[in-house]
Amino acid sequence: MVCSIDPVLQTYGYTCKQDVLDDSIEYWNPDKTQFWIDDGIDLVMGERHGYTFSDVDGHELIDVHLNGGTFNLGHRNPEVIAALSDALESVDIGNHHFPAPGRAALAKKLIELTPGAMSKVVFGSGGGEVVDVAIKSARYATGKRKIVSIEKAFHGHTGLAINTGDERFLKMFNCDEPDEFIHVPFNDLSAMEAALADDDVAAVIMETIPATYGFPMPNPGYLSAVKDLCTAHGALYIADEVQTGLGRTRDLWCLQHHDVEPDILVTSKGLSGGIYPISAVILNEKAAGWLSEDGFAHMSTFGGSELGCKVALKVLEITMRAETRQHVAELEEFFKKRFAAIQEEYPDTLLDVRQDGTIAGLVFAGEDAAVRVSKMLYDRGVWAIFATLDKSVLQFKAGILMPLEQANVVMDTIREVTGILDAQRRMAVA
Ligand SMILES: Cc1ncc(COP(=O)(O)O)c(C=O)c1O
The missing domain is CATH 3.40.640.10 (Type I PLP-dependent aspartate aminotransferase-like (Major domain))
Incomplete structure (x- = not known):
């Protein structure tokens, strides 16, 4: 059965994402593989370029995790x-x-x-x-x-x-x-x-x-x-x-x-x-x-x-490069304004923003809140990971060459997710 035509799968002779997951459990890292499956993020990275990558089943994501900054200059920078x-x-x-x-x-x-x-x-x-x-x-x-x-x-x-x-x-x-x-x-x-x-x-x-x-x-x-x-x-x-x-x-x-x-x-x-x-x-x-x-x-x-x-x-x-330094300054200001606006709209849900340049820790209300935020963003096409040692915080790590239009999409998505979380929190309190 052919489940996907992603070239990354094909490179290694796979035709189906499920086979990669099965082999990863059997031969690679059972706990880590199962952790993500249980979390609803059964991601197997397929095609990638710039600040986006796709799951091998086609789900496209803008990357603001960047594996801790490994892809600071984007995936497969030419x-x-x-x-x-x-x-x-x-x-x-x-x-x-x-x-x-x-x-x-x-x-x-x-x-x-x-x-x-x-x-x-x-x-x-x-x-x-x-x-x-x-x-x-x-x-x-x-x-x-x-x-x-x-x-x-x-x-x-x-x-x-x-x-x-x-x-x-x-x-x-x-x-x-x-x-x-x-x-x-x-x-x-x-x-x-x-x-x-x-x-x-x-x-x-x-x-x-x-x-x-x-x-x-x-x-x-x-x-x-x-x-x-x-x-x-x-x-x-x-x-x-x-x-x-x-x-x-x-x-x-x-x-x-x-x-x-x-x-x-x-x-x-x-x-x-x-x-x-x-x-x-x-x-x-x-x-x-x-x-x-x-x-x-x-x-x-x-x-x-x-x-x-x-x-x-x-x-x-x-x-x-001077233009890169200039772009980082622009991104920093852009993110600062957008974060401030979201915080003003949902002050009881987005509690704090710890930002320096293109990196930030977004502190959400609730001990494990950032785990949920990470999944909600994932479902909407943005990949950002929670902080392993403080799961109320979402790590936001945008790349230094990220175009402003793409940064805008990311911020719209973060705003949407914060709004949903805010509504859920209010309902739970009521
Ligand atoms: C701050 C910091 N130092 C060191 C390391 C270790 O790097 P590596 O995983 O390449 O050994 C990491 C990895 O995430 C890190 O975040």
Whole structure:
């Protein structure tokens, strides 16, 4: 039986979405596959371009999830694809033991674009991997072991990164090492000061706006005060800009308008252009010390592959163009106005909007409200995901090249869904 003619299905020899779901349950990830089926979002991504993609059964969606910013420049951005095709004419992944023009050029560019006296770049292929490198670098530099992160942080699920995150993901793998990884509440400077008081902390790792926790905004001066505490207590400041970076707010890195010069900065997701995996950790002189002692101390066969470097250089070029920066400013203003209008119309349903640039956390009334909002938007052709660690918050992550007409459609849909939710809430109260 032929159920769909989607070319993505056909590429892998499937003719039916149900077969993909069945095989995913049997051979891939039963719990995750079933979770989405139970939620009514039995999505299998098919054709995609720009800021839209279709389920293989044809349901078209505008993407304001973007897999955390991986598709910040859109799905299958033609310029990024051209950069990869061009690179494929002459190089492949390359050999990570040798210097390569792509790695040298990308490292130089990232240092040029990052505030602070940055010195070296180590490449990886994913976010968690470079968070691990950041932690190892800080431990080497300081000779200390403890790492401080915020409660409900998310910095990835690799060996060290997972310890900085929520206990939900730690206990099942026996990963919790409470003595070495300390979690403090976000925006609580006294708790941060207490955690650093004994001068035995190697690093504090902070996402500039914690995405998976629903984008709570840092209080004015909070991040720079954390940096000052780090300096006073001999700890390094690691900025995780995996979701907040790459031009999604007013600057390339979100922390640039929080007056923080990090010791270490981590980037991934969007650096790949959604086309070829690559990640990077940018280190200042102190944090980079180990690279002069033993350059083989961290190995990553695919980290900084020559193909990935070419793609990342193109991503940075597109992101830094004057017209792109101008467009982000326009999108920011547009979203701000539309969010304010919806909030004014439904103040008891859309409780708060935490926005910076093209990213926002939309706080809805009700503990799990954003799970329902996500499904209602999905049914109406918009894909946005709830915040995993605070399900009252919908993560809104529009791409930096999104045309205003498409942004308008998204906002109309959010308004419609908020109105329906508001009516349902009133009926429940009555
Ligand atoms: C802020 C942040 N840091 C790190 C990571 C880890 O990235 P990866 O999944 O590529 O390991 C993520 C992933 O969502 C993230 O959101």
